[in-house]
Amino acid sequence: MGLSGAVCGWCCGIVLVCVAVIFLLWNEGRAVRRAYLLDEALSRCRSLTNIDVAFDNNNGHLVHLTGTLITTEPLEDTHYGISVWAVRLRRVVEMYQWVEEHYTREYEEDGETRKEVTYYYSKEWKRTLIDSSFFDESWFHKNPSTFPIGQKEWKAHTMVGSFQLSAALVELLTDWWPVELSFNDRLNSEGVILLDSVIYYSNNPTIPEVGDVRIKYEAAGHAGSTRPDRVSIIARQSQGAELTAYYSADLDEELLLLHTGTASHEEMFSKEHTSNIIMTWVYRGIGWCGTFIGFILFTNLGMYLVEDIPVIRELVSCGLLITNIILASSVTLFTIAIGWLRHRPLIAIALLAIASIPYMMMVKKQIPR
Template identity: 40%
Template sequence: MGGTVLGIGLFFASFYVLFTNEGRALQTASSLEEGLSLVVSLNPFSGIDYQNNDHLVHLSTKLRTLQPLHDPNYRVVVQAVQLKRQVEMYQWVEHQESRDYQENGETKTETTYTYNTEWKSDLISSRHFDKEIGHENPSAMAVESVTVTAPDVRVGPFVLSKGLVEQINNFQTLRLSDFPPLGLDSFLTIHEDYFYHTPNPRRPEVGDVRVSFSYAGLSGEGSYPGPAETVSVVAMQSGVNLKSFKTRAGDKLEILYLEELSAQEVFEKEHQYNAMKTWGLRAAGWALMFIGISLTTRILYTLVDWLPIVRELVSLGLKLFAFCVSCSLSLLIIASGWLFYRPLVALGLVAVALIPLFLGRARAPAKKNQ
């Protein structure tokens, strides 16, 4: 009964996912078409033209920040948009494996626990271990993970909004082999791009800590760790700021790509991403419906569970039923989402969805005559 209730919930959830996804996809496509028709490409080496205020603009140039990011604890300095410090601690980890076995006609479960030491970024509490004695972990991290973002990120003469800066997330590991170890504390050891809080990084003990750094959006002129990256931005000009642009369709355009692209190429990539997202949500909606129908009809399988042959036949039939119904209903819901926007496409989807029903009715008289 619990599975039936859950199945009904998933079934109706699939309706919401499938229907709203079509409206979202069409709205996004309309917004992108509108944006492409309005966008103005700017010369990154020219000054600010205030006649473009409140207009959608395109700019492709190098990132620029006013000052580098640094971590004083490890003497790390990088001219980038974001600097991330990732901390891991050597800890005990509990693994469990269960197996079912028969004893006196009853099914019982046996669980085996094993313990290994591993580097983990999250603190693992040993209080919940099956055998805590001999596998105690520290109660806190000696150093915390943190991400620092440059307060002022620019492209050409413009300052990027927070939403655009958050899209600069191409984190790369900081290679410590080229890192100048100037003034490091005596308890720190550099080994394979990690700062180890131990003199023996090859033989760590529980509680030892290692720290790695990664950066995103290089924005300096120096050679370490590399030159400034080129980005392509589509956003609304508001004085010296670039921020989101709201279209008549209702979407907000605030686009950034970490490569040099023309305005046409930016919108083509956005159309591709919209198509991938649409098909992904369609597949997710169909899966929710299939699982929902399968759980709802599972009670029929339970009723014949004591008959082995009948049980297998019913199981196969229920799966085929769930597959056919979910396919047909999914197409009908998708068609209803398109009905008010593109009626011809909607009618085509309805015709495809009704094919299984027509085939079923066409085969029924033939069996009767036989």
Template identity: 30%
Template sequence: MATLVETLRAHWLIAAFGLILFIAGSSVLYWNEGRAVHTMMALDETYADVYSMQFTEEEQDQTFDNRIVHLSGPIICGEPLTEPDYNIQLMAVKLRRRVQMYQWVEEAIDNHFGDSEDSVHSDTRSYYYKREWRDDLVDSRRFNSRRGHQNPQRLPIESVLQVADAVYIGKYELGGEVKNKFNNYHELTSDIRPEDSSIKMHLGLYYHANDVFNPEVGDLRILFTYAGMEGEIYSIVGKLQGNKVEPYITTRGVPVLLLHHGEISAAELFRMEYRAQALHTWWWRFVGWLLIFFGVTCNTKMLRLLLLRVPPLMGLAPDLHFPVTGNFVIAFSLALTIAAIAWILHRPVIGACLFMAGASPYVWLTRNLVDYQRVD
């Protein structure tokens, strides 16, 4: 059997790569668990002091300045958002204009497969040209063949996002960061045609084109979407500063601001947020574990030599012929142990559970080893 030094010399490159993966996975896990701990503590702190506004007459005589509040009700917009050229006037939190231009697009491939709308062949590559609707300008000056494939140099109409200046729930105004969380966009459809006869409508889109079915390079099409229509019911948790709802900054400096569509109680809002944070945490745990698993896999031979030298850990040594199971167990144990370190000081019960789960493969294999030695 080769020694540890001989194995390291023979596989130093893959061992170094595996070490990098292991460090990266450990860093991801430690960062993720630290983030999860602080987020959960921030939610706990916020939930402990939240007050649900009922919009009663008794509340009119009370002051809630600098209090954490839960609001639920229909949103009210101060002024409409408008697009005069398209006869659009909408009472909503956000109105987004998305502009696309019909342009030439170049594709370069090494193999000579079938032609597209237009193609140019060179000794090493084939360049194909086709026309597509694109959000961003395609610089035709960078094309391999510019002749007959010229795009306009600018967009005559830009994409833009309008945000209402004043939005309320009851008498309380929503701050800028609250309005930024309205991101559930819906397509805006209208039967009112623009006054400009050169602008055509088709399937909810506005076309600056002679023929919507046969567009030419330089033609435009525009899609309008909105978020937060006036009258829709939303539920919010934030801090009242004066008459405006802003994020609550916890004692640890973590901002907390919750917003969901519908009439939802404070308890249910926090339950939803806890669930979302748990799913987010487990996703990053999987990413960290995967990096550690590949890092361990790159160092299977050296790990086997190391573990075989320690009798209590011999059962963890991966089988060189079937290494996946052993590597899986080692990566699983290491990942949970790293996670436990981040939790143990703040949530001892969670930290202890993670640590015991991480140690369980070692305990089980050690027990089997002891039983085997007794039989001998």
């Protein structure tokens, strides 16, 4: 590692720590707003026992209801003669294409650091076009420029009891399942091959070539007369018995919940709180890793100064590792405390006290006895 690399790492470390702190602050703000939104919604939610009639006195209010998904007709892709009773249906199109990967190796030669790049090519099924014109060996690895047919999604007009699901609510149905296909006249006229419920534009699906296309269908939300899905919903009852997002003016946040199965509104809010906590800790972990890596880059300049002294280098490396872990943990705790200072002052003060321990120990060591 040269001096320029150490200085560059020092600058990148500062930037990364700043970005990580901003990310942590955003995460705490998001967690606080979500927690307060769920608490506010719980206090205002009305649980409906009769979903066969949409009473006008509930218009504009947050309601909870449970029922089965109802659609009036199946979703169809007329191009291939595919029909399925579901709330959502999507056509997934993939093309067999060249994929480029590269491996970079750094080595020293004549006192200079050089890079050697090796390119590797493989063939894979991809849902998006890969532009082979940017390949290092584009002449020998060419991909088609377009798909013969595009991705597409269909959505049904869906009801639960007498209530109509809004488009945003339908989007929450994401438990996709593969649609089983059978050969029909439309597929026969297209001249395609059907194998394991997948449509192939290929001479041999078991040995595909670049440019071959395969199509499969996925659906979400069983509906109709056969085994319709039962769902639990928390939403705002609008005019016309449509279920839309609840808006909190105080928090400037929206809430719209749909869970598969039967669940009370207390159970649904409890699950959302748990999900919020898990997501918050995952993001905190990402933020901590960002600050830790940032401090490593920041302190690499110190490693450069002792790079040629093996014994001291090992001692400094171990000391810096421990220091970076402590600093990353302290900065993360400090940032979390700032995010909760207004809403949970006692917890925030406790976190600030813990975060300040390393700095107080440093100050204490510098005070002459």
